[in-house]
Amino acid sequence: xxxxxxxxxxxxLKTGQSMTLQCAQDMNHNSMYWYRQDxxxxxxxxxxxxxxxTTDKGxxxxxxxxxxxNKREFSLRLESAAPSQTSVYFCAxxxxxxxxxxxxxxxxxxxx
Amino acid sequence: xxxxxQPEKLLSVFKGAPVELKCNYSYxxxxxxxxxxxxxxxxxxxxxxxxxxxxxxxxxxxxxxxETSFHLxxxxxxxxxxxxxxxxxxxxxxxxxxxxxxxxxxxxxx
Numbered sequence: 001x002x003x004x005x006x007x008x009x010x011x012x013l014k015t016g017q018s019m020t021l022q023c024a025q026d027m028n029h030n031s032m033y034w035y036r037q038d039x040x041x042x043x044x045x046x047x048x049x050x051x052x053x054t055t056d057k058g059x060x061x062x063x064x065x066x067x068x069x070n071k072r073e074f075s076l077r078l079e080s081a082a083p084s085q086t087s088v089y090f091c092a093x094x095x096x097x098x099x100x101x102x103x104x105x106x107x108x109x110x111x112x
Numbered sequence: 113x114x115x116x117x118q119p120e121k122l123l124s125v126f127k128g129a130p131v132e133l134k135c136n137y138s139y140x141x142x143x144x145x146x147x148x149x150x151x152x153x154x155x156x157x158x159x160x161x162x163x164x165x166x167x168x169x170x171x172x173x174x175x176x177x178x179e180t181s182f183h184l185x186x187x188x189x190x191x192x193x194x195x196x197x198x199x200x201x202x203x204x205x206x207x208x209x210x211x212x213x214x215x216x217x218x219x220x221x222x
Contacts, residue, residue, distance in 0.1 A: 031209075033209050035212075040121060040214060041214060042118075042198060042212050042213055042214035042215045043156075043198060043212040043215075044212075045209050045211075048209045058209065090155075090156065092156075094209075094210075098161075099144050099146070099161065099202050099210075100146075100158045100161070101146075101148070101156075101158070101200075101210055103155045103156040103157070104155065105155045106155065
């Protein structure tokens with residue numbers, strides 16, 4: 001029972017390259033989220049999915065796209081990476097009964 | 113709109129000293145408040161939530177609706193408490209993504 005699994009853990013991109021961050025959860029939760037973590041900025045919501053087949057923008061969606069592939073998987077895509085997207089990305093899923101949010105280990109992305 | 117404010121980016125205390133990490137929120141309804149912690153090289157995890165009124169690792173937090181605060185306290189800091197702490201708010205449990213503060217890095221000095 002891994003909880004929330006993110007891949008890759010580390011990635012270096014050049015400006016303009018594209019990539020997809022993968023997230024999978026085995027907790028049978030309906031909702032999944034993507035946050036980015038930056039020094040001094042805390043955790044900011046990029047996109048979220050309240051259920052399979054739905055996605056919504058969060059606080060900082062520009063430059064990103066998401067896909068809720070099925071109940072388990074929620075991917076985050078950078079179509080044309082920019083240095084401002086250098087960050088640590090976290091996938092998370094809430095237990096709607098308790099409100100507790102379960103996080104992946106994070107993906108550290110550097111855009112040169 | 114809901115907002116969470118953590119006024120201190122960094123808090124340094126000596127081992128054995130009391131700790132208070134401040135958190136203020138802005139929300140018109142009755143929110144649920146949480147503290148999350150991120151230890152070095154570990155994933156973010158829940159420390160405590162106000163509705164459970166529990167003490168975890170010696171930490172407590174009381175929701176003060178009058179002052180719209182949810183400060184995290186511990187009477188005697190330990191070196192292993194050094195971590196990044198985030199206060200978070202949920203307008204309704206589990207249905208809306210949590211809103212996080214900017215975080216406070218606690219450094220406990222031996």
